[in-house]
Amino acid sequence: MTLIASVSSSKGGSGKSTTSINLGVALSSFGKDVTIIDANLSTPYLSMYLGAPDVPITLHHVLSGNAHIKEAIYEHSSGAKIIPGCISSHENFDKLSLDDLQSHLKHLNSDIVVLDGAPGLDGEAKSAIALSHEVLAVTTPELPSVAHCLKTVRMAEKMDKRISGIVLTRAGHETDIKRTNVETILEHPVIGIVPEDDYMKKAAMKREPVLSVFPNSPSAIAYHNLAGYLIGNKHMLEMKSYVNPENAGIKILRWALGIKK
Numbered sequence: 001m002t003l004i005a006s007v008s009s010s011k012g013g014s015g016k017s018t019t020s021i022n023l024g025v026a027l028s029s030f031g032k033d034v035t036i037i038d039a040n041l042s043t044p045y046l047s048m049y050l051g052a053p054d055v056p057i058t059l060h061h062v063l064s065g066n067a068h069i070k071e072a073i074y075e076h077s078s079g080a081k082i083i084p085g086c087i088s089s090h091e092n093f094d095k096l097s098l099d100d101l102q103s104h105l106k107h108l109n110s111d112i113v114v115l116d117g118a119p120g121l122d123g124e125a126k127s128a129i130a131l132s133h134e135v136l137a138v139t140t141p142e143l144p145s146v147a148h149c150l151k152t153v154r155m156a157e158k159m160d161k162r163i164s165g166i167v168l169t170r171a172g173h174e175t176d177i178k179r180t181n182v183e184t185i186l187e188h189p190v191i192g193i194v195p196e197d198d199y200m201k202k203a204a205m206k207r208e209p210v211l212s213v214f215p216n217s218p219s220a221i222a223y224h225n226l227a228g229y230l231i232g233n234k235h236m237l238e239m240k241s242y243v244n245p246e247n248a249g250i251k252i253l254r255w256a257l258g259i260k261k
């Protein structure tokens with residue numbers, strides 16, 4: 001069965017696309033077949049993070065009935081598959097609904113589909129959650145962002161979705177809300193902490209995931225840890241054989257095995 005997970009938060013710029021891409025690449029490095037879908041139909045810029053700004057067949061073509069979903073899959077050098085949206089404006093694409101993705105998802109053979117959610121709480125942001133089995137909620141460690149995240153978490157819970165956990169992005173500032181306070185507010189555990197990292201900007205300039213071009217950077221290691229943790233939760237035995245201690249480091253093994261200290 002394919003696990004469909006949305007990366008969601010109503011707050012714009014909280015790190016959804018960055019997390020979708022790097023988590024997707026990290027899961028793929030653990031041997032998982034991963035497809036990352038740009039579930040942001042109105043501002044579909046996922047492919048810009050990967051240096052493929054305008055591809056001929058996109059999710060928009062699929063949802064408008066002009067292409068099969070398999071025709072919209074592009075394979076990144078990391079092995080992760082991407083289904084981007086159409087960047088250029090196109091009248092026929094104005095009224096598409098992400099809800100229609102449901103009937104196409106069954107044609108994907110991936111182990112995990114990651115939906116890069118749109119900001120907000122309605123429309124496509126809500127549809128991405130509705131399409132998912134579980135929701136990974138992302139937030140920066142600042143109160144307004146956590147407050148946005150709470151709305152998203154509550155909405156997902158109302159829709160009976162499992163919350164995989166909270167990912168703190170751009171963390172490490174003196175003014176950050178403490179992890180335990182974030183957990184108290186959101187009532188879910190923080191399962192990943194991604195530090196603010198200049199390598200993220202350097203990777204963006206190269207139009208590559210930080211995990212691909214700076215695998216030993218703090219943010220890349222954090223995304224690798226997160227993937228190990230998520231896989232370890234569900235497929236512990238399988239995951240152990242995929243961990244490469246040389247790349248991953250002892251910390252990741254500890255995370256993946258559930259040893260916190």
Ligand SMILES: Nc1ncnc2c1ncn2[C@@H]1O[C@H](COP(=O)(O)OP(=O)(O)OP(=O)(O)O)[C@@H](O)[C@H]1O
Pocket residue numbers: 011012013014015016017018019040117118119169170171194195196197198200201204219
């Ligand atoms: N750990 C990090 N360190 C430094 N910069 C980061 C980090 N994570 C994300 N960013 C930067 O933050 C900005 C916003 O990230 P991103 O686009 O992933 O957010 P988003 O939630 O997808 O936004 P939107 O709601 O508009 O879709 C980007 O410029 C990204 O490069």
Ligand SMILES: [Mg+2]
Pocket residue numbers: 016017018040116117
């Ligand atoms: Mg985004």
